[in-house]
Amino acid sequence: MKPRLLILSDLFGGKDPEWVKIYMNLLQSKFEIQYYDVVELANIDSDNFIESEIHNQFLNGGIDKAVQNLLQLETEKVIILGFSIGGTIAWNASLKGLNVTHLFAVSSTRLRYETEIPNSIIKLYFGEKDPNKPNPKWFLDLNIDNEILEANSHQLYLIENNIPLICNDVLKSLQQ
Template sequence: MAKPKLLILSDLFGGQHPEWINYYTDTLRSKFEIQYYDVLELACIDASNLVEADIHKQFLDGGIDKAVETLLKLETDKVTVLGFSIGGTIAWKASLQGLKTTHLFAVSSTRLRYETEAPNCEIKLFFGDQDSNKPNSNWFLDLKIPSEILQDQNHQLYLEEKNATAICAEILKVTL
C-alpha cells in the first residue's frame, strides 16, 4: 500500500534542506512519502542578500499568495501538511483555496491570528507559550481549533529536537 503524502513547508528562512528538518523527516519518513518545499522557492523570493525583515515584507507583499498559487499547481492529490511559521500560513491559505488537505499541522504560524476562516480538514496548531504573536485564546475558540501550547518555548521552538519529537508523535497519533 502506498504511503500517504506529507508536505513539509519550511519557515521564512527556507533552504534546500535545513539541518533541523531532519528531526521531522527521520521520524515521519517511515509512515509518509515526504515532499519538502522551501517556501522561498514557492514564493519566488531570492533571499540570498536579504535580512529577515526584508524577506518577511516580500511574503506580505504578494509572496504568500504566489506560494499558495505555486503549491496548488504542484499538489493535486490528498495530502497531510506540516508547516513551520510562514509555511503553516501558506498551507492554511492553500487549504482554503482547494489544496486537498486531510490534516494540517502548523508550528509557530503566528500570522494565522489574522485568519477568520478555517480550512475544512483536521487541524492541530503548536505554539510556544512565550511567543508573543501567537493567536489569543478567543481566536482558537471562535474557529474551534485545537492547539498545543508548549511551555517555556518561544517562536522557534520547532528548531529543538525535543519539540520535534513531541510534534512528530502527535502527527503519527492523529493521522495513522
C-alpha cells in the first residue's frame, strides 16, 4: 500500500489548481494523494475573493477550524506537503495530534510565530526575497531543516523549476 500524502493548498485554494496538478503528477506514482482546499477546510467565505479578507478570516478562527476539520478527516499516519497557510494548518494539526511522519511546508511564513515544533521530520522552504520568512535565529532555536531558495519570493511554489526540487525531497521521505 502506498503511503498517504496530504497536499494542503495556499490561501487561494481552488478545486483543482493547475499548479497543484504538477506536484500531484510527480508524486502520484509513490503516494496515495489527498488534496485539500484549505479555504474549504476552514469554511471560509471566498465569494468576493479579496486576498486580505480571506487572510483575515484565516487569522480569526479559520486556521483553528481547518485544523479541527483535518483532525476529523484524517486519522491515519500521513505525510504532508503544505503551501503557505496550508503549511501552517498542517503544523498546528500535527501539534494537536495528527499523526504526521514528515511535514514539508513551502512559504509558510506564519510559522515564524511558532515556538513549539511538531513531533515529525520537518523541512521548510522559503524564498530569499520573502520579507515574512522566519529569521535565521528562529531556525536555529527550533533546530529546523530549511532551504532558502535564492532570488525567489513568497509564491516560489508556483515556479515550475522549483517544483521538482520540492517533490524530490518529498520522495526521499520514503527512504527515511
